[in-house]
Amino acid sequence: MVEKTKELISVDNVSLDYGGKDGNGPAIKDVSLDIYPGEFVCVMGPSGCGKSTLLKILAGFIKPTGGTASLDGNKINGIDAQRGVVFQNSTLYEWYSVKKNVGFGLSMRHVAKATIAEEVEKYLAEVKLDDWGDKKVFELSGGMKQRAAIASALINKPEILLMDEPFGALDALTKNQMQNLIRRIWAKSHNTIFFITHDVDEALLLGSRVVVMSKHPGRIIADFPAPFTTDILRDNDDDIRYSKDFLAKRKKILEMISQDILE
Template identity: 80%
Template sequence: MLEEQTESGQQLISVDQVTLDYGGKGGTSPAIKDVSLDIYPGEFVCVMGPSGCGKSTLLKILAGFIKPTSGSAQLNGQLIDGIDSQRGVVFQNATLYDWYSVRKNVAFGPNMKHVAKKIIDADVKKYLAEVKLTGFADKKVFELSGGMKQRVAIASALINKPEILLMDEPFGALDALTKTQMQNLIRRIWFRSQNTIFFITHDVDEALLLGSRVVVMSKHPGRVIADFPVNFTETILNSQTDSTRYSKSFLQRRKYILNLISQDEEASF
């Protein structure tokens, strides 16, 4: 297993020997097994692995939707125990209130926390600008395209100023052009804000184009089989072309990950 320590200092997320069996204790087929993973502030962790290997399961544990059967997951040294806006979640299909305005959707979290209206108004403006939706605040969500809905979902998560953004194949259902635009958007947001992002994708190019670190999981039951830093973001941001993705180091990394995943899948035949 390739493992390199990417960051030093205090971890934000600490996953320690986590096993999750949907059948509960004594179950026979865990979805993930003995997964350990530390995530440091400011990392953009892209998680890859074959379908059904437990990526979403791991994300749901980090979100606090489900509890590990054994082992523990902590945020800032505190056990993750239930849902909290400290951890913002964005899924493949935006979970929004379709008949509400964009403004009302984005303001939902702070409204629930009774934040002062003046602050909410200013923050809605700020985060809509961040996701390039200035001028769309009064549109109803059902009037928006898929990419725009995902931008509303991202703004709705960011407005809560989460410690970590958990994204489960957020661009998986978008067409190629919109996907590229969304990748550029999230890259810029991350680079500027230094938010911590946990991002599941089945697209190896997406993982390399966005991540500061790539984690590869094995087939069911999911374990971490590779974990390494990547660093194409700055080159991409400074480049006027998409030449980075054709560079030797990019293609080498790409081949390495694809080999790893296919070897693991073949081993099961």
């Protein structure tokens, strides 16, 4: 499914030191990572290891203090709709309708009203919010807000979707539904997704590739392809999570992280 062509994102020896007086040193250190078009990269690591820091560098919110991060060969410099971001807590405007929120990016770019309406319909359908467009965001459940946030990002047709623990605040059942939704969107659209989680199951259930980060200061300690998301799409159920293979991979990752934490 994933074509190994030219890398879309190239992270080259990136470090970031917030430079605080706490003497904590860099949040991430010498991180190198190439992401290819169509990959679903799940980055997993313990809390505080620098996952969000890495995502913020890719989003262009902060600049690395060492190394470079580029997209399509161009150094990432500031924010851009080319890189859509979805956080754990939605950054929607609560008092606006879902439609207005989802169409916001396009209206900022002065796209014609009729086109915006069409695109909004399309992306609301994509995230199964067809009947909710006229509701205000505060009327939605947590899962629905995250679906609206995903539609708001996708409508700008970003080259990469950056997701920072987007389902972290949801209950188990809703989380499972959201995982199925994002997996199907990925399979259908061939989007490139960079997805952060501290949940080993989530990383293995979603990623076509799983990257494991060490404890603070964050470094990459493992990076491997994961077959499960494609299996789940093929089988149309996620029973593979109980398979020997899945449980063995899960155990290995958890052992790797706990060993790293003890060192």
